[in-house]
Amino acid sequence: MPRSNAAELITLRVNIVKELRNKWKKERERNPYVNEHFGGFVNELLHDILEKDEFLRHYAPFLSEEGCTRDTLYIKDFKENKITEIHLSENKLHCSLCNSFACFHIQFAMATPRVAKLNLELETIDADIEEAGQQVKKITSSRRRRNTISRN
Template sequence: MPRSNSAELITLRVNIVKELRSKWKRERERNPYINEHFGGFVNELLHEILEKDEFLKHYAPFLSEEGCTRDTLYIKDSKENKVTEIHFNEEKLRCSLCQSSTCFHVQFAMATPRVAKLNIRNQQADQEIEVDGQQVRKLTNNKRRKSTISRK
């Protein structure tokens, strides 16, 4: 396949390519303006992510991601000089600083790529546990119950 001089070859994981390809097909069915070349589509998608990062810097220059654990996204608010915790609870994001699901911090969190990990990572963990068997599942559920209690 011919490549332009400004192109660089990179390796993508097989499962990522599969997911990207099905996303590309789905979007092309809905929108005729989606790039007809798979490579072009992937490049545009990545470029949009970079543009979104730039947009967030302008939209909320005083907010930044401080990190992420299994169930918490940490966002630094340099106006308030505080770090807030965003949790995913009962199908809603919740800000510990404002005790709100609609504040600016939640809006910011929603626009970050890491927000998806709050939910999806837990689901993946559950699937892996399923494969390991019921015994492990019981232990983990007990642990999870304890950590839920201690968090409140």
């Protein structure tokens, strides 16, 4: 099959291709309008992810995902100049900054892919993601201690 000049070959891990192919088959069973070509389906899926990221940058330009540990998602709020911790407990997300289950930070967290990794087995989280989350946790804890000491 001839390749378009605008196309580029990329390498995907075998397990990712299997997951994508299973998702494509399930989607085709449910929805007859899903792309009939596997490559087209993957392209549309990746394009949707890019659009979602662009939407988040437009919808909440003052929020950014700072890191993730096994049980906490850290989100930087540049308006408040604070980092909030989003915890999953009893199948509900809780924002430590707003002390809420339904604030703007929770809405932002729900749109990020890492929120699905909260409270999963440690092996499923990439080591660099866990390390970044632990660094954010240390910084946040030390800032809280300094603020508590300066108030007393």
